[in-house]
Amino acid sequence: MQAPGDGEGGAAGGAEGGAGSREGEGGPRPEGAEGEAVRAPPQAEVAPQPAGSGRCLNRAPSKLTVPFRTPLEAEMARRSLAPYVQRPRGLVQKELTVNGSALAIRWTAEDPVFFRISVNAFLDQLSLVMRNIRGFGSPPMRSLGRGKRTDT
């Protein structure tokens, strides 16, 4: 799975670019929007496909890592998306984890069609969250507590 990103900006730009082109969004950017603080594009890992199989089955997890500007933003995105993730999805399982300033999403799916649908839908929501964070100011300074936060 190729993560949406063209390397020109941070993960916010990468994920947003992919979703933006899909949705045809082109609204004006808010005044004073800060530039990308993160330069690395999202990192993706895809499980190798079994050779010779007529049907593409992906039972091993696929992972996407989305860097944010701060751990607080990453945690904020996780909390915004977690209730969406927690709905029972049957053949597709998602797990959200925050590691430092990065939000990691891990998919486990048996069917590639459901997998694709799940990834696309999630990226749409992620893009919205990122535009929201960028457009409506920095989050208030407050402690996140210690350790990784995980939602499945």
Next chain:
Amino acid sequence: MPAVLGLEGSANKVGVGVVRDGAVLANPRRTYVTPPGTGFLPGDTARHHRAVILDLLQEALTEAGLTSQEIDCVAYTKGPGMGAPLVSVAVVARTVAQLWNKPLLGVNHCIGHIEMGRLITGATSPTVLYVSGGNTQVIAYSERRYRIFGETIDIAVGNCLDRFARVLKISNDPSPGYNIEQMAKRGKKLVELPYTVKGMDVSFSGILSFIEDAAQRMLATGECTPEDLCFSLQETVFAMLVEITERAMAHCGSQEALIVGGVGCNLRLQEMMETMCQERGARLFATDERFCIDNGAMIAQAGWEMFRAGHRTPLSDSGITQRYRTDEVEVTWRD
């Protein structure tokens, strides 16, 4: 003097409203309109909402003349409605609640309509006829619940009208129901349609099937015009709604009736309800299209009531639900 921000997007309208102490400070809205002959699908509708909601949010704050710090609570539609659009709006609500460090409130869409209707009209304890594309219920307040006295057993009356509009390829702009209403004014012939009232409940799916079939036959032979069919459908379904509302009013001894929901904008429905109320010595209340049709301010108003009563929705519990009954909510803000 709490100010509450409300986000609504359970169907094809997405709106952001701001309410403070009974005053609607802002209420911008956008509608996803599809071509004639088609309806709106969840994925496409959600895509529309995601594209416009952040602009709407900024527009609402600007119109209200408030900064994010002056907002005391963020309310959003928890349900019922279409899944993907609900999720898109809920995600924004969660994000801004965290950004601004404000409490979050999940609101029942139906209760949003009721509370906005009560605010705008001043009705004290009415029998409520809630009619829209997604819901058809007769509701009255009793002992901390909005009780459902009667409802559709299949499709909503607005859904019946909207799907009939597709058969006739009536424009969806501004809404199929509005265009049916305009055509109905020019109707001259009443076509007899099935009339399905079952006690306190109503059924529209059979009427829809019947009129879809009748439309093809009768229009082909010139037996009636599309205007006649629009007129006949309205007269039939609205009479059914008046009957079950009157039955509920008689049961409750109510002297007030309130129409809410998008179909409540229909002037013919209001006229028929007014006739019934006058015959009973009761009073009819209705709002205009700003507040009848789904909007953000109604969510903000219900959220305002809930916020003052101490309700809060933790982030961990801030999902959406496509099926959310009106009587599931404990109405702690009323006696």
